Amino acid sequence: MAKGTSGSCWNRLYTDAAIIRSLASLDASTSRDAIARLDRAIIIAGAVGQGRLDLILSLIRRIQTEFLSSESLLTESRLSSAHCSLSPHLQTSSHDIPAIDPPSSFMTFVQSLRNRPFLLRKYATSWPAINEHPWSSTAYLRSVAGPARIVPVEVGADYRTDDWMQEFMDWDDFLSALEPTSHSTKVLYLAQHNLLMQFPDLNKDIVIPDYVYTCPPPPEDYPQYKPPGNDEQLVINGWLGPRGTISPAHTDPYYNFYVQIVGRKTVWLAPPSVNESMYAFVDGMDPNSTTKSNPASNATSPSMSNTSRVDVFTNPQEDDTTRSRFPEFWDYVVPEAMSATLEPGDMLFIPPGWWHAMRAEETSFSVSMWF
Ligand SMILES: O=C(O)CCC(=O)C(=O)O
Ligand SMILES: [Fe+2]
Incomplete structure (x- = not known):
């Protein structure tokens, strides 16, 4: 269902505060929190503001490369797992x-x-x-x-x-x-x-x-x-x-x-x-x-x-x-x-x-x- 949009000045403030806060005292121990904070600026506030989305995405990449590059991402699995091939018939449609x-x-x-x-x-x-x-x-x-x-x-x-x-x-x-x-x-x-x-x-x-x-x-x-x-x-x-x-x-x-x-x-x-x-x-x-x-x-x-x-x-x-x-x-x-x-x-x-x-x-x- 379509969500409403909230005031854009607060979203800008949220986005900029997230960027500044994630860079303050950034080190290996705070890197995951910093990425989560930047992700929340995208998810909650829509990373509004001129060039903010690109800035946030490049900051996330930099933090990942600097502090988390040794983490393995290779675990492979296929999501789709067919349970049955029959299309269910709905009693509620004609x-x-x-x-x-x-x-x-x-x-x-x-x-x-x-x-x-x-x-x-x-x-x-x-x-x-x-x-x-x-x-x-x-x-x-x-x-x-x-x-x-x-x-x-x-x-x-x-x-x-x-x-x-x-x-x-x-x-x-x-x-x-x-x-x-x-x-x-x-x-x-x-x-x-x-x-x-x-x-x-x-x-x-x-x-x-x-x-x-x-x-x-x-x-x-x-x-x-x-x-x-x-x-x-x-x-x-x-x-x-x-x-x-x-x-x-x-x-x-x-x-x-x-x-x-x-x-x-x-x-x-x-x-x-x-x-x-x-x-x-x-x-x-x-x-x-x-x-x-x-x-x-x-x-x-x-x-x-x-x-x-x-x-x-x-x-x-x-x-x-x-x-x-x-x-x-x-x-x-x-x-x-x-x-x-x-x-x-x-x-x-x-x-x-x-x-x-x-x-x-x-x-x-x-x-x-x-x-
Ligand atoms: O995939 C769904 O669960 C819902 C999709 C939907 O409501 C939409 O696309 O508007
Ligand atoms: Fe919908």
């Missing part, structure tokens, strides 16, 4: 997401295709992220970062539950926890994070599709659409986690090209016209309440007001309360909803305002491009 041939022109995309989701199967199979520099290789993912880097991680399978939290974690430890040999019992999800800004070598492994630069007008059913507010009007996020990580059904206000790089992921979609039957969270609401809510009205908690309380990955045969708790969902949403399981190389298009939920069928790495 249609397949249409798989089409690539639009014949940008005009076709902007004029007629931008209003509904579609799937371009195998669109990205020739990307370096799938071939020359496979993002399924933990040795490669370690090498683009170098030692002592930290990343933001969600702990817990689903952000609607009480035991869910976010924390910073060592990138190496996070990758180790994803490896098939790991004994980690926690569900860790690196979600909605601009990993390509933090590890810019990854940028050369993807090919941003030109559709994101076509400045499409608002779709017919979402007139309030505006592109992201950054200079490029484009936000790229990475999503990396083990089998079972779930993003519950929610809406974002942007167009989205979503590319599956490693593993398989099941996607569920429903149009903005079903908003009233999605049982979105409303500020102050008891999460177990079954009251229907309109996500556009009187919601004061922006972070959850566009998130549904319905578990769209439920199986009504196993959970017999779901039909009685959310009757309108079953009556009005399920007939409109569509789903698909994405394979590496598949690219999905989601228009703004569409409800979407994702579940990783195995260790999964995806990239979203909001525009």
Whole structure:
């Protein structure tokens, strides 16, 4: 779900303070802390300010070379570990997401295709992220970062539950926890994070599709659409986690090209016209309440007001309360909803305002491009 942006003067102050503090009394014993502080300036404050991101990245490299170059990064493992090859059938959707041939022109995309989701199967199979520099290789993912880097991680399978939290974690430890040999019992999800800004070598492994630069007008059913507010009007996020990580059904206000790089992921979609039957969270609401809510009205908690309380990955045969708790969902949403399981190389298009939920069928790495 799209996060808000916070005041840029504080972000600049945070960034500059992090740079100064990491250089003060820098030696071998403080080098890891210094790198973590610089990473937090990227992650929390977006490393704002003229030339600050490049400065921070080159400082991190210098500190790694000076103090941590002896640390081995060579541990190799493949992330993807197929558990089953069958695509799960969702009880909560009635249609397949249409798989089409690539639009014949940008005009076709902007004029007629931008209003509904579609799937371009195998669109990205020739990307370096799938071939020359496979993002399924933990040795490669370690090498683009170098030692002592930290990343933001969600702990817990689903952000609607009480035991869910976010924390910073060592990138190496996070990758180790994803490896098939790991004994980690926690569900860790690196979600909605601009990993390509933090590890810019990854940028050369993807090919941003030109559709994101076509400045499409608002779709017919979402007139309030505006592109992201950054200079490029484009936000790229990475999503990396083990089998079972779930993003519950929610809406974002942007167009989205979503590319599956490693593993398989099941996607569920429903149009903005079903908003009233999605049982979105409303500020102050008891999460177990079954009251229907309109996500556009009187919601004061922006972070959850566009998130549904319905578990769209439920199986009504196993959970017999779901039909009685959310009757309108079953009556009005399920007939409109569509789903698909994405394979590496598949690219999905989601228009703004569409409800979407994702579940990783195995260790999964995806990239979203909001525009
Ligand atoms: O991959 C996921 O878990 C969620 C992706 C998503 O919500 C998005 O791309 O907007
Ligand atoms: Fe989303």
